[in-house]
Amino acid sequence: xxxxxxxxxxxxxxxxxxxxxxxxxxxxxxxxxxxxxxxxxxxxxxxxxxxxxxxxxxxxxxxxxxxxxxxxxxxxxxxxxxxxxxxxxxxxxxxxxxxxxxxxxxxxxxxxxxxxxxxxxxxxxxxxxxxxxxxxxxxxxxxxxxxxxxxxxxxxxxxxxxxxxxxxxxxxxxxxxxxxxxxxxxxxxxxxxxxxxxxxxxxxxxxxxxxxxxxxxxxxxxxxxxxxxxxxxxxxxxxxxxxxxxxxxxxxxxxxxxxxxxxxxxxxxxxxxxxxxxxxxxxxxxxxxxxxxxxxxxxxxxxxxxxxxxxxxxxxxxxxxxxxxxxxxxxxxxxxxxxxxxxxxxxxxxxxxxxx
Amino acid sequence: xxxxxxxxxxxxxxxxxxxxxxxxxxxxxxxxxxxxxxxxxxxxxxxxxxxxxxxxxxxxxxxxxxxxxxxxxxxxxxxxxxxxxxxxxxxxxxxxxxxxxxxxxxxxxxxxxxxxxxxxxxxxxxxxxxxxxxxxxxxxxxxxxxxxxxxxxxxxxxxxxxxxxxxxxxxxxxxxxxxxxxxxxxxxxxxxxxxxxxxxxxxxxxxxxxxxxxxxxxxxxxxxxxxxxxxxxxxxxxxxxxxxxxxxxxxxxxxxxxxxxxxxxxxxxxxxxxxxx
Numbered sequence: 001x002x003x004x005x006x007x008x009x010x011x012x013x014x015x016x017x018x019x020x021x022x023x024x025x026x027x028x029x030x031x032x033x034x035x036x037x038x039x040x041x042x043x044x045x046x047x048x049x050x051x052x053x054x055x056x057x058x059x060x061x062x063x064x065x066x067x068x069x070x071x072x073x074x075x076x077x078x079x080x081x082x083x084x085x086x087x088x089x090x091x092x093x094x095x096x097x098x099x100x101x102x103x104x105x106x107x108x109x110x111x112x113x114x115x116x117x118x119x120x121x122x123x124x125x126x127x128x129x130x131x132x133x134x135x136x137x138x139x140x141x142x143x144x145x146x147x148x149x150x151x152x153x154x155x156x157x158x159x160x161x162x163x164x165x166x167x168x169x170x171x172x173x174x175x176x177x178x179x180x181x182x183x184x185x186x187x188x189x190x191x192x193x194x195x196x197x198x199x200x201x202x203x204x205x206x207x208x209x210x211x212x213x214x215x216x217x218x219x220x221x222x223x224x225x226x227x228x229x230x231x232x233x234x235x236x237x238x239x240x241x242x243x244x245x246x247x248x249x250x251x252x253x254x255x256x257x258x259x260x261x262x263x264x265x266x267x268x269x270x271x272x273x274x275x276x277x278x279x280x281x282x283x284x285x286x287x288x289x290x291x292x293x294x295x296x297x298x299x300x301x302x303x304x305x306x307x308x309x310x311x312x313x314x315x316x317x318x319x320x321x322x323x324x325x326x327x328x329x330x331x332x333x334x335x336x337x338x339x340x341x342x343x344x345x346x347x348x349x350x351x352x353x354x355x356x
Numbered sequence: 357x358x359x360x361x362x363x364x365x366x367x368x369x370x371x372x373x374x375x376x377x378x379x380x381x382x383x384x385x386x387x388x389x390x391x392x393x394x395x396x397x398x399x400x401x402x403x404x405x406x407x408x409x410x411x412x413x414x415x416x417x418x419x420x421x422x423x424x425x426x427x428x429x430x431x432x433x434x435x436x437x438x439x440x441x442x443x444x445x446x447x448x449x450x451x452x453x454x455x456x457x458x459x460x461x462x463x464x465x466x467x468x469x470x471x472x473x474x475x476x477x478x479x480x481x482x483x484x485x486x487x488x489x490x491x492x493x494x495x496x497x498x499x500x501x502x503x504x505x506x507x508x509x510x511x512x513x514x515x516x517x518x519x520x521x522x523x524x525x526x527x528x529x530x531x532x533x534x535x536x537x538x539x540x541x542x543x544x545x546x547x548x549x550x551x552x553x554x555x556x557x558x559x560x561x562x563x564x565x566x567x568x569x570x571x572x573x574x575x576x577x578x579x580x581x582x583x584x585x586x587x588x589x590x591x592x593x594x595x596x597x598x599x600x601x602x603x604x605x606x607x608x609x610x611x612x613x614x615x616x617x618x619x620x621x622x623x624x625x626x627x628x629x630x631x632x633x
Contacts, residue, residue: 097544
């Protein structure tokens with residue numbers, strides 16, 4: 001089933017949570033709503049689900065207006081961040097709930113319910129836990145049960161609200177990959193909310209980046225990462241260094257300026273002629289050379305991980321983060337406190353004037 | 357026990373606090389109750405049987421348990437309603453209503469008894485409207501139920517309220533999203549989570565009603581065989597200097613209450629079986 005959202009507005013008192021949102025989700029797609037907390041992504045998801053109602057605008061499922069249809073009639077599956085399992089029911093009863101509450105006419109027989117629940121438990125690989133209570137499960141197991149429970153009613157749309165937000169990093173990565181495989185198997189139209197850019201880029205077919213109640217950009221993971229539509233998107237999808245400067249003949253010129261450290265994101269929207277450079281698009285050398293080279297002092301070196309992360313301080317006291325390979329690190333034999341030169345790799349920076 | 361004592365815990369003073377707890381419960385609860393049993397067991401079994409099987413005693417036991425049960429059941433339903441309204445809705449005068457719930461705790465029971473009697477008597481504010489329908493509220497078994505309901509209400513409200521406040525609204529959202537109706541969400545999702553607290557409230561309200569004296573004596577009319585509760589019967593026996601009779605009835609009452617509370621506790625344990633991890 002396809003979803004269309006037209007001009008959705010939602011205010012909580014004086015706070016505008018959603019400001020005229022338009023969005024389309026195609027049948028069978030897996031879409032991520034990505035944004036910082038307070039960006040309105042969860043509110044939008046809850047409005048699509050019917051758990052919340054918009055002040056203005058419409059929600060259409062397959063072109064049919066469902067704006068005022070209550071949640072129980074929308075045929076959606078909803079997965080909550082904190083699982084929201086029924087803790088007084090066993091795993092089996094939890095998954096069977098959506099089938100058992102159906103009116104008698106459409107309710108499957110007992111054996112049909114049992115078959116379907118067993119099939120779903122097999123799908124989430126938790127058959128052995130059918131008689132446990134939620135309090136006896138780990139977080140990852142609970143979330144898989146919550147997913148099985150949502151799928152039991154054979155929803156046309158699956159909505160997930162920060163489904164892995166409450167799990168630890170390793171379990172989260174596993175479940176992420178698992179959700180992607182699951183979606184490839186069952187192809188149900190899915191929308192999930194996350195504040196974790198890695199999660200969105202890794203799992204989704206399309207990413208919707210939201211900020212302050214508005215959509216900043218919609219696109220494939222590659223598009224939003226490599227061709228961000230706004231400084232916000234660039235900044236949000238990974239670490240970024242912000243410099244003052246200009247681009248002349250496709251070459252980066254960085255002005256020695258005291259303004260603009262990587263942390264002041266608010267200012268980034270106001271002032272023009274700012275250059276955004278990701279840490280891996282900068283290089284370190286002992287000798288100056290090339291355009292935009294500037295001097296800096298090494299402050300901290302973090303060599304644990306796939307790349308070496310070096311923190312430096314420029315002459316104008318700006319903290320700059322650079323990521324280099326381990327080979328490069330060995331070749332340079334950097335020491336803390338050493339004076340080096342930073343060089344932006346050409347042509348791969350984001351300049352505000354291009355986008356706005 | 358030795359294992360328990362040796363285990364290191366973060367909270368200090370386990371030995372001291374346990375010792376004080378035992379001492380305190382002994383002094384306040386256990387020793388007086390033991391004295392009661394010693395006194396009544398001084399009688400031969402035949403005589404105990406004779407005292408307890410007297411028609412007047414049997415009638416008062418029946419009356420006390422029946423009216424307490426009805427009152428506690430009423431409080432179970434309406435206590436839940438009050439707690440629900442206090443937790444789930446916002447309305448003017450909410451904090452006032454919240455404070456009013458505790459009033460039966462604070463009011464001297466005799467005052468409550470007199471007030472209720474005045475209200476429900478034949479010429480009272482409420483009694484005068486019941487009279488034409490042939491309903492006699494004061495000086496009847498109905499009056500006893502009214503008094504017991506009054507004093508028992510706070511127990512249910514105050515035990516259910518915090519549990520209701522802690523209830524995760526998302527599990528209700530989840531139930532709705534799975535296609536459940538309002539009634540189904542209430543009976544299948546909310547109520548099962550409230551049962552332990554409801555049963556606690558019920559047990560407290562019931563236990564309080566069994567032993568209630570002050571408010572009941574005014575409204576009951578105290579007719580032997582009809583509206584005489586056990587606590588009153590005990591006092592009557594004491595006034596007749598029949599100490600053996602009084603303690604025997606009291607001990608029997610104690611045993612029965614204990615059994616009832618035990619049953620309620622078992623039910624409660626069963627209703628929260630899902631919590632055992």
